[in-house]
Amino acid sequence: MPFITLEGIDGSGKSTVISLLKERLLEKGLDFIVIREPGGTLIGERIRSLLLDPNYSLSPIEEVYLYATSRAVLVREVILPALKNGSLVISERYIDSSLAYQGYGKGVPLKLIYEINRPAIMGLYPELTILLDIDPLICLERLKDKKKDRIELEGLTLQRNVRHGYLKLAEFYKERYLLLDATRKPEEIVSEILKELKRVIR
Ligand SMILES: Nc1ncnc2c1ncn2[C@@H]1O[C@H](COP(=O)(O)OP(=O)(O)OP(=O)(O)O)[C@@H](O)[C@H]1O
Numbered sequence: 001m002p003f004i005t006l007e008g009i010d011g012s013g014k015s016t017v018i019s020l021l022k023e024r025l026l027e028k029g030l031d032f033i034v035i036r037e038p039g040g041t042l043i044g045e046r047i048r049s050l051l052l053d054p055n056y057s058l059s060p061i062e063e064v065y066l067y068a069t070s071r072a073v074l075v076r077e078v079i080l081p082a083l084k085n086g087s088l089v090i091s092e093r094y095i096d097s098s099l100a101y102q103g104y105g106k107g108v109p110l111k112l113i114y115e116i117n118r119p120a121i122m123g124l125y126p127e128l129t130i131l132l133d134i135d136p137l138i139c140l141e142r143l144k145d146k147k148k149d150r151i152e153l154e155g156l157t158l159q160r161n162v163r164h165g166y167l168k169l170a171e172f173y174k175e176r177y178l179l180l181d182a183t184r185k186p187e188e189i190v191s192e193i194l195k196e197l198k199r200v201i202r
Pocket residue numbers: 008009010011012013014015016017142143182183184185186
């Protein structure tokens with residue numbers, strides 16, 4: 001079964017869409033797992049709290065290493081074994097988040113991000129990446145009552161650059177990207193994803 005990822009800026013609706021998708025896949029009786037990055041393992045969840053804690057400060061390259069470490073453990077402990085077992089794997093964020101945030105958003109050279117992530121992902125790229133594309137201003141409105149994590153506190157300019165980065169990635173990796181308008185209703189977004197899933201599930 002395929003490995004699929006959901007990407008998009010903070011508040012674009014990834015978690016919302018995934019929880020709805022989960023319900024639909026359960027109804028279909030499909031064998032699948034859902035994970036999120038950073039996190040998804042015991043070590044990963046601890047790295048997640050380091051990365052998102054507003055009390056710490058990390059340089060962009062330090063972020064790249066921490067995300068890659070969390071990703072390495074997730075790939076080795078969870079994703080590869082699940083795929084080997086024949087499960088569909090759905091992940092909220094993956095390497096494209098590092099390219100979009102630390103690369104396009106914060107200026108770490110993309111080549112360096114690829115090099116650091118190469119041993120972490122062991123050649124595993126998603127077969128399908130759903131990009132929930134949306135204007136960061138709309139997300140700001142959506143998230144106005146939420147307690148912000150460290151990355152979210154970095155503001156609108158970062159989110160705009162990250163959005164631009166994602167659109168570049170979607171252009172570059174045309175064959176695996178599905179670009180969706182994230183202002184649509186979650187139910188509509190999920191039916192688009194299910195349609196695409198039919199195509200990639202063999
Ligand atoms: N399609 C939608 N239309 C309107 N509001 C939405 C939609 N999807 C999500 N929301 C709302 O936007 C907020 C953020 O959604 P969500 O947590 O799913 O985003 P996310 O992409 O997972 O964010 P993060 O990057 O922080 O994990 C929530 O309050 C959610 O209810």
